[in-house]
Amino acid sequence: MRVAVTGAGGRLGSALRDALGGSSFVTDLLAWDLPEHDLDDPESAERLVGRDRPDAVVHTAAWTDVDGCARDPRLAMRRNGTAAGEMAEACVRHGAALVTISTNEVFDGRRTDGRPYGPIDVANPANPYGAAKLAGEQAARAAFGATGDDFAGAALMPAGRCDSTIPPLAIVRTAWLFGPPGSDFPLKILAAAERARAEGRTLDLVSDEFGTPTYAPDLAAAIASLLAAADGDGRRVAGGIHQVVNGGSASRAEWAREVLRLVGVTVPTRDVPMSTWPRPSTPPAWAVLEPTPLPGGPLRDWRAALAEYLTEQIPTQEASR
Ligand SMILES: NC(=O)c1ccc[n+]([C@@H]2O[C@H](COP(=O)([O-])OP(=O)(O)OC[C@H]3O[C@@H](n4cnc5c(N)ncnc54)[C@H](OP(=O)(O)O)[C@@H]3O)[C@@H](O)[C@H]2O)c1
Structure with a gap:
């Protein structure tokens, strides 16, 4: 083909x-x-x-x-x-x-x-x-x-x-x-956590927006x-x-905390509503999709995919510093 x-x-x-x-x-x-x-x-x-x-x-x-x-x-x-x-x-x-x-x-x-x-x-x-x-x-x-x-x-x-x-x-x-290339949500959270730690601040995480990391x-x-x-x-x-989405669902805050946990970053966090950061575009609060059947079976849980991605990505990030 x-x-x-x-x-x-x-x-x-x-x-x-x-x-x-x-x-x-x-x-x-x-x-x-x-x-x-x-x-x-x-x-x-x-x-x-x-x-x-x-x-x-x-x-x-x-x-x-x-x-x-x-x-x-x-x-x-x-x-x-x-x-x-x-x-x-x-x-x-x-x-x-x-x-x-x-x-x-x-x-x-x-x-x-x-x-x-x-x-x-x-x-x-x-x-x-x-x-x-x-x-x-x-x-x-x-x-x-x-x-x-x-x-x-x-x-x-x-x-x-x-x-x-x-x-x-x-x-x-x-x-x-x-996923690569460029900056995605996991890499943005890691950068924000680093800034919060350097400035002695709490990292605010949105807890009322739900979806499926893919x-x-x-x-x-x-x-x-x-x-x-x-x-x-x-x-x-x-x-x-x-x-087509990975298995499971999460709030932005849950996704961010899983990123921090997998990379071993410790920073104080606090749950906040999305209204904390007014934006020109209003994201849907509950944007969870029901996966449809696939020839190879359902995609793995998003946490397993995230773990694989961060294992591959973080050494690359460290090396490029
Ligand atoms: N990212 C998400 O979270 C998400 C969620 C749901 C659905 N989607 C959908 O999934 C698809 C892929 O998303 P993605 O995250 O891979 O997007 P992406 O990384 O932003 O890539 C978009 C691609 O479109 C090209 N593009 C942008 N403006 C263009 C233009 N005017 N003419 C021709 N090409 C143009 C970009 O080229 P340049 O890089 O040169 O600008 C880039 O190659 C999109 O249809 C998106 O709507 C994405």
Whole structure:
């Protein structure tokens, strides 16, 4: 299979290049990123898909600055909504399957029954980033003719089964990504803890925002499995709305304390509400996704993934000081 990845230099894009590059079913891996692939250019998707003719595109490129999206909702809609639709239309025109990445922020997070959001729950974004990502989902579904309830529930079928009536479109919702490259939540918490310790302060941690930390390499392996499951049957991806997150859930404070525990950092901490730091974008308070079945079984618990990541990451950090 010839697979193209947009946003190839980003957190998920980098992990996908590793996961797909090592997969036996991938014959060619095309890495698309700025300036060649530009979400601001309405011709960009058609130009690349028409030129390179991939069998499948994994569309990770997005404007992921949620506060930036709240300051400029029109640009957010262009990059995260309209451009996803253009990529879907180009894929349909050239017979390529599409995996497009979406977010837990399509839900408003106001649920209070303690249950996770499922793929057939009604989306209702609470901020411009979520609204634009939902518009991207809807535009992709319209392009593939995947507007019915059967599409939304298709990923709940036994893992790996590819229903031939479902179009070759996989919407993959995920949450709270961590992993290389660049600074992510675990590395930001470690830096904040170091500052708090140096200044003799308490480290304030948000305890009323919940989600599922997800390790980008685990998500990338799951996406590879959705492509591999369909390889050979002419459909090229297990279609539907997939929700792919590591196991378990946590508040930001619980996630931060696990980072500190694993690295052995001791600093006094205090639970605070998210309202402590007013932001242009309001994150959903309860943004926990129900994972849908995967061909290789559920992803491991987020704590196990975090432990592996920090074991690999911290020596690298120490060496680069
Ligand atoms: N991060 C999370 O916690 C999270 C949670 C849920 C869902 N998601 C979704 O998961 C996907 C991957 O996220 P990520 O964390 O890997 O994001 P990321 O690290 O910010 O990477 C985004 C990629 O998109 C590229 N990009 C940004 N603006 C672009 C533009 N105008 N034109 C073309 N490419 C552009 C970036 O290129 P440059 O680096 O050159 O700017 C980068 O390669 C996104 O669709 C995101 O919405 C992320």
